Amino acid sequence: MKNSAIAYFLSVLILTTISAQNLWGKTEVNENGEAEARRYFSKRDPQSNSSANSPAAKTSSSGPSTLAEDEHYLAIHIGSFVSSDSYQWGGTPHVGSVGRLNMGLTYRLGMFGSFADWAIRADFIGYELPEGKPVQLVVLPLLMFPEAGSKFPLYFGVGLGPGFFFNQIQQESFLSLNYQLLAGARFFNMIENTGFFIEGGLKNNILLLSDGQFMGYFLAVGAVFTF
Numbered sequence: 001m002k003n004s005a006i007a008y009f010l011s012v013l014i015l016t017t018i019s020a021q022n023l024w025g026k027t028e029v030n031e032n033g034e035a036e037a038r039r040y041f042s043k044r045d046p047q048s049n050s051s052a053n054s055p056a057a058k059t060s061s062s063g064p065s066t067l068a069e070d071e072h073y074l075a076i077h078i079g080s081f082v083s084s085d086s087y088q089w090g091g092t093p094h095v096g097s098v099g100r101l102n103m104g105l106t107y108r109l110g111m112f113g114s115f116a117d118w119a120i121r122a123d124f125i126g127y128e129l130p131e132g133k134p135v136q137l138v139v140l141p142l143l144m145f146p147e148a149g150s151k152f153p154l155y156f157g158v159g160l161g162p163g164f165f166f167n168q169i170q171q172e173s174f175l176s177l178n179y180q181l182l183a184g185a186r187f188f189n190m191i192e193n194t195g196f197f198i199e200g201g202l203k204n205n206i207l208l209l210s211d212g213q214f215m216g217y218f219l220a221v222g223a224v225f226t227f
Contacts, residue, residue, distance in 0.1 A: 075106040079220025089212035090131045099216035100126040116145040131169040138163040173209035195224045
């Protein structure tokens with residue numbers, strides 16, 4: 001009886017040991033299989049590499065980004081005239097080197113068709129005549145070619161609009177008709193949303209309520225902000 005109990009106990013112990021070994025082996029196989037499966041699908045899942053494809057991880061190989069077609073920009077410039085002349089403005093028929101400091105801003109309104117941009121420009125221009133120092137505000141729409149989204153750094157523009165004198169010499173018109181012809185180079189988003197530009201061209205005004213005309217060639221530099 002005693003020997004039978006011992007034999008029964010040993011049989012149960014052996015069977016329990018074998019079952020535990022089988023269960024442990026299956027557990028290791030399952031864990032290893034699950035680990036291999038996770039590694040396999042992580043390679044195939046594009047979301048697992050989202051950190052590598054995130055905007056912060058991407059770097060542009062083409063340099064500073066250009067302006068998108070649906071973005072606007074605001075440009076602030078300051079400059080002076082390299083050559084200027086006035087005719088019949090004041091008591092002298094002709095005066096050279098009349099133009100002085102000019103500064104202002106340009107705001108892009110949107111695209112004109114598919115090849116150009118509409119913008120509006122406000123210019124403050126100072127003059128120096130023998131009779132005084134007129135100061136003028138010029139507001140004019142600009143047509144600028146090509147459009148900013150074209151990625152071409154050079155641009156050309158033409159604008160026509162009114163000018164108003166805050167300070168004018170006696171017996172001369174406070175209202176003028178102004179036009180500008182310009183060309184420049186602009187570079188957007190050099191430092192985050194800030195870029196710079198350089199511009200030159202012709203600024204002309206014709207006094208509407210009296211004799212007088214001004215013509216000057218200018219050069220300006222400035223910053224351009226995109227948003």
